[in-house]
Amino acid sequence: MKVTLERNHLLKSLSHVHRVVERRNTYPILANVLLKASEDRLELRATDLDIEVTESVPAMVSTPGTTTVPAHTLYEIVRKLSDGAEVRLDTEGGEQMLLTSGRSRFHLACLTPDSFPDLKSGNFAHTFSIPVGELRELIERTQFAISNEETRYYLNGIFFHAIESSRDGMVLRAVATDGHRLARADTDAPEGSAGMPGIIVPKKTVGEVQKLLDSAEGEVAVEVSETKIRFTLGPVVLLSKLIEGTFPDYERVTPKNNDKRMSVDRQSFATAVDRVSTIASDRGGKAVKLSAHSGQLELSVTNPDHGTASEELAVEFETDGFEIGFNARYLLDIIAQIRSDEAEFMFNDAGSPTLVQDTGETRALYVLMPMRV
Structure with missing residues (x-):
C-alpha cells in the first residue's frame, strides 16, 4: 500500500475513529485501526466489538492495499505533524508501515487485516x-x-x-x-x-x-x-x-396528579442551590431542603460536622408550609437543562416524585425523587 494525503484530512478522520479503541485490549488487533486504500480514497475503521466507526478521506493511492496499525499511536503522530503537511504511508515491507512527512519518519508495526473484526450490520427494518x-x-x-x-x-x-x-x-x-x-x-x-x-x-x-x-x-x-x-x-x-x-x-413513575405548582427564576435558584450545598455532606447524600412559606422559598443544608447554610428566594407558590428535600447534585443537573428564565416545579407531597420543566414547555420534562431531610 502506498498512499499520500493531507495531514488535516487524516487527523480529522483519526479523531473520529480512534476514540472507540480501548487503551487496554485482550486482543491486540482491537488496538489497531484498519487502513484500506483503493482508487482515490483511504478508508479508516476502528472497533471495540460493540461500536464500529468507519470514515473515508480523499487520498492519492499509488498502490492499493490494506493493513492495520496501532490507532492511538498513529493519531498522536499525525496530531503532532505540521498543519497542512503532506503524509505518505507505505507498507511495501509488509510487517511495518513507513509514515513520512517532511523530515519526519516513523516505522509502525502492522498486524494482518485478516483477523480484524467486522461488526456485521444485518438487516435494518x-x-x-x-x-x-x-x-x-x-x-x-x-x-x-x-x-x-x-x-x-x-x-x-x-x-x-x-x-x-x-x-x-x-x-x-x-x-x-x-x-x-x-x-x-x-x-x-x-x-x-x-x-x-x-x-x-x-x-x-x-x-x-x-x-x-x-x-x-x-x-x-x-x-x-x-x-x-x-x-x-x-x-x-x-x-x-x-x-x-x-x-x-x-x-x-411520571407523576400525573402533582397539583402544587412553584415557579422560580432558574438562574437564581441554581446559584442558591450551589451555594448552600457547599457545606453539604457527601455521606448525607448532598441533601438540600426546600421550605416554602409566604411567597418565599428557603433553601437550607444541615451538616453535623460543618454547620448550616440557608438562603431565601422569591417564588410563585400557592401553597404555604410545604417542605421537601432533594439531592443537590441531581437538582443542579436538572436545572441545567432548563432553557427558559423560569423553572416550573410540580409537587404532590414530600415523599412523592417531583416534576420539573421549562415554563410553558411540553417537549421536555424531568422527574426527581425526593430525599428525607
Missing part, C-alpha cells in the same frame, strides 16, 4: 433522517440521567422510541433514568420512524454520536434493526450494538 440539531437536543437533554450501575444494564443508555403524544402527535422520544431522576425529551417523529421498536442506545455510543454532532450540520441518517443501530453523518458511519433488555415503564 427502519430507516429515517433527522436534523442534526434535533438529535443533538434529544441527547443533550437526557444523557445526564443515564445510569452507571452495571447490575441494571438496561438503564446504561438512552431509550428511543416513536410514540403518539396527546399534545404533539407522533413524536420521537428519548428517555434516560438512573432510578433517582428521569429525563424525557420529544421531537417531531421523522418520516420512516413510525412503528420503530423501543431501543436502548448504550452510553458510550451516545457519547460518540454526541461528539460527531458537535460541529456538524444537515441531517443524520439513522437505521435501526433489532440488535443494532447505524448513524451516517457525511463520510462518517457509526455502527453500534444495542442494549438487550427491557427499559422500565417510565410512564408509571
Whole structure:
C-alpha cells in the first residue's frame, strides 16, 4: 500500500475513529485501526466489538492495499505533524508501515487485516433522517440521567422510541433514568420512524454520536434493526450494538396528579442551590431542603460536622408550609437543562416524585425523587 494525503484530512478522520479503541485490549488487533486504500480514497475503521466507526478521506493511492496499525499511536503522530503537511504511508515491507512527512519518519508495526473484526450490520427494518440539531437536543437533554450501575444494564443508555403524544402527535422520544431522576425529551417523529421498536442506545455510543454532532450540520441518517443501530453523518458511519433488555415503564413513575405548582427564576435558584450545598455532606447524600412559606422559598443544608447554610428566594407558590428535600447534585443537573428564565416545579407531597420543566414547555420534562431531610 502506498498512499499520500493531507495531514488535516487524516487527523480529522483519526479523531473520529480512534476514540472507540480501548487503551487496554485482550486482543491486540482491537488496538489497531484498519487502513484500506483503493482508487482515490483511504478508508479508516476502528472497533471495540460493540461500536464500529468507519470514515473515508480523499487520498492519492499509488498502490492499493490494506493493513492495520496501532490507532492511538498513529493519531498522536499525525496530531503532532505540521498543519497542512503532506503524509505518505507505505507498507511495501509488509510487517511495518513507513509514515513520512517532511523530515519526519516513523516505522509502525502492522498486524494482518485478516483477523480484524467486522461488526456485521444485518438487516435494518427502519430507516429515517433527522436534523442534526434535533438529535443533538434529544441527547443533550437526557444523557445526564443515564445510569452507571452495571447490575441494571438496561438503564446504561438512552431509550428511543416513536410514540403518539396527546399534545404533539407522533413524536420521537428519548428517555434516560438512573432510578433517582428521569429525563424525557420529544421531537417531531421523522418520516420512516413510525412503528420503530423501543431501543436502548448504550452510553458510550451516545457519547460518540454526541461528539460527531458537535460541529456538524444537515441531517443524520439513522437505521435501526433489532440488535443494532447505524448513524451516517457525511463520510462518517457509526455502527453500534444495542442494549438487550427491557427499559422500565417510565410512564408509571411520571407523576400525573402533582397539583402544587412553584415557579422560580432558574438562574437564581441554581446559584442558591450551589451555594448552600457547599457545606453539604457527601455521606448525607448532598441533601438540600426546600421550605416554602409566604411567597418565599428557603433553601437550607444541615451538616453535623460543618454547620448550616440557608438562603431565601422569591417564588410563585400557592401553597404555604410545604417542605421537601432533594439531592443537590441531581437538582443542579436538572436545572441545567432548563432553557427558559423560569423553572416550573410540580409537587404532590414530600415523599412523592417531583416534576420539573421549562415554563410553558411540553417537549421536555424531568422527574426527581425526593430525599428525607
